[in-house]
Amino acid sequence: MSLKNFQTRDNETISYFDSEKGNETVLLIHGFPFSHEMWTPQIEELKKNYRVVAPDMRGMGGSSLDAQFTLEMLANDLIFMVEELELPKVHAVGFSMGGYVLLRALEKQASLFYSITLADTQTAPDSDETKIKRTDALLAIKEKGLEIFATGFLTKATTQETQNNRPILMGELKRLIGKNSSRGAIGLILAMMGRTDTEAILSKLTQKTLILVGEHDVITPVLVAQKMKEKIPHAELKIIPQAGHMSNQENEAFFNMELESFFRSV
Numbered sequence: 576m577s578l579k580n581f582q583t584r585d586n587e588t589i590s591y592f593d594s595e596k597g598n599e600t601v602l603l604i605h606g607f608p609f610s611h612e613m614w615t616p617q618i619e620e621l622k623k624n625y626r627v628v629a630p631d632m633r634g635m636g637g638s639s640l641d642a643q644f645t646l647e648m649l650a651n652d653l654i655f656m657v658e659e660l661e662l663p664k665v666h667a668v669g670f671s672m673g674g675y676v677l678l679r680a681l682e683k684q685a686s687l688f689y690s691i692t693l694a695d696t697q698t699a700p701d702s703d704e705t706k707i708k709r710t711d712a713l714l715a716i717k718e719k720g721l722e723i724f725a726t727g728f729l730t731k732a733t734t735q736e737t738q739n740n741r742p743i744l745m746g747e748l749k750r751l752i753g754k755n756s757s758r759g760a761i762g763l764i765l766a767m768m769g770r771t772d773t774e775a776i777l778s779k780l781t782q783k784t785l786i787l788v789g790e791h792d793v794i795t796p797v798l799v800a801q802k803m804k805e806k807i808p809h810a811e812l813k814i815i816p817q818a819g820h821m822s823n824q825e826n827e828a829f830f831n832m833e834l835e836s837f838f839r840s841v
């Protein structure tokens with residue numbers, strides 16, 4: 576069980592966690608502006624029964640400090656990784672930005688994935704208004720650094736209750752964000768701004784699909800999750816109580832329980 580690397584076709588290094596043992600794989604695809612470490616509460620639980628693989632996207636964690644890439648390239652990295660490592664029975668779990676990347680990878684090569692989990696994510700691209708706000712975020716990161724940006728981001732990404740009553744979790748989330756490079760985070764913002772709609776893939780998915788969303792998520796709200804569910808042929812939706820956008824961290828026990836029960840049902 577360790578951190579490993581692979582080289583992408585365009586010679587960037589992708590770092591990933593691999594628990595190595597298991598007949599089925601859980602592939603955990605992180606959100607912005609985190610690395611695979613955002614999945615620690617899931618890795619600890621899931622590695623008991625599955626091979627858990629969790630990459631760091633370009634620019635984040637231990638991966639190359641690349642800042643010029645598109646969302647398509649992130650999807651290519653994911654596909655390349657599944658193929659190169661010959662991962663068995665891949666249960667892919669994409670959280671928020673990780674969901675954007677997974678949905679694009681599904682458009683390209685759906686047959687690589689055994690089941691799909693879309694957590695606190697959406698198919699829509701950025702609206703013009705969001706794009707303009709992203710520019711503000713980009714400049715804030717450039718001028719003040721990721722740690723300061725984290726404070727504002729987490730105010731939106733977690734519930735008031737989490738903010739008031741869980742200082743250790745809030746500190747940890749801030750620490751995880753602050754560990755990443757500003758340049759890499761800016762690269763991811765630009766990649767997200769340039770992404771296109773992935774809604775068309777939903778009706779074509781043949782895999783069993785789980786949609787998870789924090790009940791108080793204001794970034795990718797419950798209504799968005801409900802609309803995705805309606806379009807996917809074999810989907811179930813579970814709403815994570817007492818959680819905002821960071822549902823895997825704010826209610827890790829519920830999140831893990833739903834994930835494991837879904838994997839057993841596939």
Ligand code: MLT
Nearest residue numbers: 606607670671672673794
């Ligand atoms: C994330 O959690 O990955 C981000 O909030 C996604 C986004 O900014 O669109």
